[in-house]
Amino acid sequence: MLKKIFNIFRSHLKLFKSKEKTPQKTPTYIISQSLGFHDKTRAKNLGEKPKAPKPISPPKQKKALLEWNISQFEAPVIKDKSRFHDLNLPVKIMHAIYDMGFKYCMPIQAELLPKTLTGLDAMGQAQTGTGKSAAFLITICTKLIRKPIKYKRRPGVPRVLILAPTRELVMQITKDARTIGKYTSIEMLSIFGGLDYEKQKRALSEKVVDIIIATPGRLLDFQRQKLIRLYKIEILVIDEADRMLDMGFIPDVRNIISNTPSKNNRQTLFFSATITSEVERLVDQWTQDPVHVEIEPEHVAAESIKQLVYTVTTENKFTLLLNLILSQDLKRVLVFTNRKDQTRRLADRLREYRINCATLSGDVPQKKRIKTLENFRNGQINVLVATDVAARGLHIDDISHVINFTLPHSPEDYVHRIGRTGRAGSSGISISFACEDDSFYIPDIEKYLGTPLNSVQPDEALLKLPPISKKSSSGHTGYHSKKRTKAAHSRRRSQTQMTSNKKRR
Numbered sequence: 001m002l003k004k005i006f007n008i009f010r011s012h013l014k015l016f017k018s019k020e021k022t023p024q025k026t027p028t029y030i031i032s033q034s035l036g037f038h039d040k041t042r043a044k045n046l047g048e049k050p051k052a053p054k055p056i057s058p059p060k061q062k063k064a065l066l067e068w069n070i071s072q073f074e075a076p077v078i079k080d081k082s083r084f085h086d087l088n089l090p091v092k093i094m095h096a097i098y099d100m101g102f103k104y105c106m107p108i109q110a111e112l113l114p115k116t117l118t119g120l121d122a123m124g125q126a127q128t129g130t131g132k133s134a135a136f137l138i139t140i141c142t143k144l145i146r147k148p149i150k151y152k153r154r155p156g157v158p159r160v161l162i163l164a165p166t167r168e169l170v171m172q173i174t175k176d177a178r179t180i181g182k183y184t185s186i187e188m189l190s191i192f193g194g195l196d197y198e199k200q201k202r203a204l205s206e207k208v209v210d211i212i213i214a215t216p217g218r219l220l221d222f223q224r225q226k227l228i229r230l231y232k233i234e235i236l237v238i239d240e241a242d243r244m245l246d247m248g249f250i251p252d253v254r255n256i257i258s259n260t261p262s263k264n265n266r267q268t269l270f271f272s273a274t275i276t277s278e279v280e281r282l283v284d285q286w287t288q289d290p291v292h293v294e295i296e297p298e299h300v301a302a303e304s305i306k307q308l309v310y311t312v313t314t315e316n317k318f319t320l321l322l323n324l325i326l327s328q329d330l331k332r333v334l335v336f337t338n339r340k341d342q343t344r345r346l347a348d349r350l351r352e353y354r355i356n357c358a359t360l361s362g363d364v365p366q367k368k369r370i371k372t373l374e375n376f377r378n379g380q381i382n383v384l385v386a387t388d389v390a391a392r393g394l395h396i397d398d399i400s401h402v403i404n405f406t407l408p409h410s411p412e413d414y415v416h417r418i419g420r421t422g423r424a425g426s427s428g429i430s431i432s433f434a435c436e437d438d439s440f441y442i443p444d445i446e447k448y449l450g451t452p453l454n455s456v457q458p459d460e461a462l463l464k465l466p467p468i469s470k471k472s473s474s475g476h477t478g479y480h481s482k483k484r485t486k487a488a489h490s491r492r493r494s495q496t497q498m499t500s501n502k503k504r505r
Helices: 002-021 037-046 091-100 107-116 132-146 167-180 197-206 216-224 241-246 250-257 277-286 297-301 314-327 340-352 366-377 411-418 439-449 479-504
Strands: 122-125 160-163 188-191 211-214 235-238 267-272 291-294 305-311 333-336 357-360 383-386 401-404 428-434 454-456
Touching (some): 091 132, 091 167, 107 291, 132 160, 132 235, 132 267, 160 250, 167 188, 167 366, 188 216, 197 216, 211 216, 216 250, 235 277, 241 250, 241 267, 267 277, 314 401, 314 428, 340 357, 340 383, 357 366, 411 428, 411 439
Parallel strands (some): 160 211, 188 211, 235 267, 305 428, 305 454, 333 383, 357 383, 401 428
């Protein structure tokens, strides 16, 4: 053993001396922590060229902005179109808008931005998908850029607070905020329940944050622990106020707002899909002389979305849904039901026909929700069966079809559901099943939209249940079926190993 170590040491000594004599010659290998002593010796003996070590990363430095000039952002003047160029936005914000591919403001942005950029409060009536998130985020980022804080700030003392009712909406707003503020040094943090409690807590205690996007419950929890102090809030955004009312969050929101500066000393931007007497009272309490902007529901629902109603019996609903998916080879479809148990049963039946699907409802754990949405977004899941938890705040491009397996009881929820397709002006298709139980909701929906819905009888071919096969004609392979098969193989291997271990004993 000693002789072997001595020989290895002697070979290294010879190489070191030869390196000193011929410095211009490239060494046969590089001495590095990433390449082990015996790996080098083995490579030398086998005549192989050893792998070069990974370069040591330099200290992280702040990336400089890419060279970009506003002249690259061309947007010709068009009548009745509002340009971002005319709003005198910072170059960093214009650069981000240019990257997003937008040239002209959406209606709510054209009406809101000229006022909110001057510091006025606003009350907007609009659904998700109308561009309202970008309107208040552009306002926020512009103000933070133009009024930087020069003194040293404390962790957990944000300048901006955005409140939203659901975790999905918080995550979507955070994603949009990072996109709009990607060329700035603005720090953002999302806070919501069901996930990363300790991580969020640690970030609040250690990080200086400019914008906090949060659900009321988790924010109030951290506020009670004095991890968040809201006395420096300059801009307060309350999104989906009507949804917060429905979910019983208003007492929590009142508690949170009472810890922010008075409405005279902050800018408040208030948004709601519907304006009820209760919502109007909240607007009066929390805003000061707000600018009112209303985007008509029918303008949201009817222009880019083709709406169709199939008159069908309850027992034929599943057959119709299955045949629509198979016959049209749908790759990204969102199916809505009214209850959690309906989503589970429907998804189970679809999997019997090897339909690649998953569920999204209030009882799905947050980590699984995020994973499911990501799989749906990247195409690993073709059909997402969901409750109204997915009706707001779910921003996924290229959802071709929204299918109401059961019609919602509220016309507003119908608009939110079908708004998941046909986003940002692209086309989409909404299909609703009107059975003997759901047909009664159609008149209220038509009244709310201000237009009749096109009701038709499905073709007889769509009402014939196909046989269950190992692989459907559409090529849907069953993502979850694969996972279950893999898990079953793993269990069998474990059982075999346990049996063999018992025999050895």
